[in-house]
Amino acid sequence: MKKNWPVYTLGALLAAGLIAPLASGAAAPGFWLEVLIGGLMAGVLYSLVALGFALIFKASGVFNFAQGAMVLFAALSLARLSEAMPLWAAFALSALIMVVFAWLVERLVLRALVNQEGVTLLMATLGISYFLDGFGQSLWGSDIYKIDLGISKDPTIILESVFQGGILISKEDLVATVIAAALVAFLAVFFQKTATGRALRAVADDHQAAQSIGIPLNHIWVIVWSVAGVVALVAGMVWGSKLGVQFSLQQVALKALPVVILGGFTSVPGAIAGGLIIGVGEKMAEVFFGPVLVKAFDLAGGGIENWFAYMLALIFLLVRPEGLFGERHIDRV
Template structure:
């Protein structure tokens, strides 16, 4: 029982990180109708900015405080992602309003390649670290209930808590603020939102900036765990089945989808892997997403598409 719970908790922690990246896809799709294939590149670019500025700022300002260096680097990275959002809207999306979905999709592919190339040009192509002081040692809990206790990864636990706090803040923003309500109105109907005076271009900048900040938090966490390297952008591939499972238009679906996939791939690898030769964790999410598409194409929580003739 103890080993099962350890595996379950590990899956939940991984699922929260998948949900964090999937959240960026959902937010941008809801407000602009664009499936953003550049989300993984945004995660990488944001992590590169933070990692490199955390290294450079103490050298420029002459101090050795890790906390202050990370705080300033995080603020610089946030500003960088807001600028990236503004440039994307100004140079790419503004000229593609009301174009076909495939056109917007190809535009995000181009944006992704541009961010990958510019990140390498500006910050180098090595492996960099983000040290935000997250503990690496494991935590043993419930020693009185289970022999030897339960072994939890404290770094994953803190990362999951950070992800949960960000989700709560975004939920409050969308539900309680004027800008959040405007974003929801644009998501429901672009033309109706424009007809009542909601500026679509400004809303797109805001939602892409929020997507960039979500990418920054995801990049910071993954960079702390794995180091900042170009393979981080591939982590976003795991968010695709999460989005399909939860639904392209559902924030709660992104969260629940990430948790289901995180838990499912860990449990299947441990309990089914020995019977099929292992490797289930690499393809489980995609097979599950395919099964969901066959029976519910809009995902578990996505808006059902109704065509009226």
């Protein structure tokens, strides 16, 4: 219990930081709540991308740098296909494309690199990422494309009688949250209850042991990359409907990096919790802390949101190197 004091201290500090704007009177309660909700919803979206990272890392030990490119590619496919067919058909076809992509990756890249160093695999995924970015644009074009989920984009204001100006809720973000929750529930069932899920968990625990009892490693890799591909498709669909499908979607993946660092590379709940912490943390920091910082030190200005997320992740690493929900490794030397 004593060993955990840095984690508790950090938790307490974060909680204090969270309520500081409210307690100091710098923010009206309504607005504070709005920023909190906004942060949580952005966090859910980060979690969606982070999930893809965590899935592949868990099953194969590969840090898949191409997850962001996969989000972009899947979203581009969905957007362009939905111009010619109904959305559900475009979704199904895009999912199929992602499965074919997973199969190709296993065939052409991973199979040749079995038992290589982790860093070699990381570099390979970096290569896949660049290929997919360029090829996706050559194939589908580099304009801004639309995914229309048919959700109203106008804001909903609630609790107007309680807070001045009410609380702003975006329907799109709400739908995104529901979709993310459904996806997580589906993945949990898939991992816990199906034979494939059990095999995946076995591979995650120990490659060699799994192979020795007859679990086909190549097969498993195709499956896990396919699942990550479908997760990328869902993330791309949600982000794309919100922001338009465009090359910059790929950069959203960079936001997922601090999330997986914070949550732990191997943990699905970690990806969710990490996403929420980063989402809330960066919005609170940007809105309440940023202007104070600029004023106090007479800085040149500019946003702090982006580096704040990484700083938060680094602080977590100081006190819990394996991440919030990561597995603790004990190596014998």
